[in-house]
Amino acid sequence: MFKSLTIIFLSALAISCGSSSAEKKKSLSVKTNSENHVFTIGNTMDFSLNNPKNYDLGEVTFSFDGKPVSSSVDLSNIRLGEHQLVAQVNLDGEPETIQQTITVMNDMAPKVYTFNIVNEYPHDITSYTQGLEFYKGELYESTGQYGESKLRKVDYKTGEVIQNYDLPKEYFAEGLTVMNDKVYQLTWKRGTGFVYDANSFEKLSSFKYNESKEGWGICNDGQVLYKSDGTEKIWTLNPETLMEESYVQAYHSKGKVVELNELEWVEGKIYSNRWQKNGVAIINPVNGAVEGVIDFTPLHNKVTQHPKLDVLNGIAYNPETKTLFVTGKRWDKLFEVEIVEK
Incomplete structure (x- = not known):
């Protein structure tokens, strides 16, 4: 009881x-x-x-x-x-x-663009292209893979390598951008970026990624740097400290766009290719809206087909010609194109 x-x-x-x-x-x-x-x-x-x-x-x-x-x-x-x-x-x-x-x-679907080929130039077929950018009329290129990563200055008309710097074997280089006579080059998984003198390629310093885990693409608007990390995020880096201060997320009217890779600043917009894709997204840097897409699929078939041929990667805008230069990983051609709405 x-x-x-x-x-x-x-x-x-x-x-x-x-x-x-x-x-x-x-x-x-x-x-x-x-x-x-x-x-x-x-x-x-x-x-x-x-x-x-x-x-x-x-x-x-x-x-x-x-x-x-x-x-x-x-x-x-x-x-x-x-x-x-x-x-x-x-x-x-x-x-x-x-x-x-x-x-x-976003409140509207992205515009669809295509392209016209203006010129074709030779490109080093061994280059695993990660970043591409014009600065003061000269073309800078970053190439990847462990033991193959390089920083280069290239004569884009002939494909001749004018200047070359080999990264230590433990680094897998990614995108690059050039601002105020300094080259900023990312590495993939080491959480580290490097800063070089744009003329001598002397390494000036390095910086760490304080928020994102990986380095993919990088560009600049003349004042600040923008960095991708393989997600939908594009980070804004403080030009003095190189710390990631904020980010936008790439979204269109149906959802987010992930695996943003190589970045290029083109007349107020960020152009970004997607890893393993043949398209380039045109992104509003203020709010992350994907306002347009460019389909570069036909270019893949215009280069020499070989066992190590890889995907589209490398976007460079030439402000002197107002045209875009596009290549890929281990492509033997660099294409100069003009973008037109489809």
């Missing part, structure tokens, strides 16, 4: 204590005016806290990407991609956060 009373007493005690804070938190959620929390840029997001069991939560406050908001957010001037909407509540005397990921996509 005593044992039965003890069990009844303990059961009653458990019930009287009610739900734990963790259980209460599970019943709470952030509700928005989109069922799947996906919005289009230009819309307004309305939100509230869903509290189906009417727990006493004290004052509920919201933040969007860390900034206080009330009950709605205008999505007209916002970066595309994922954002965090957070509700701050009080559960059993302790502060708790309820978080919801919000996705903002």
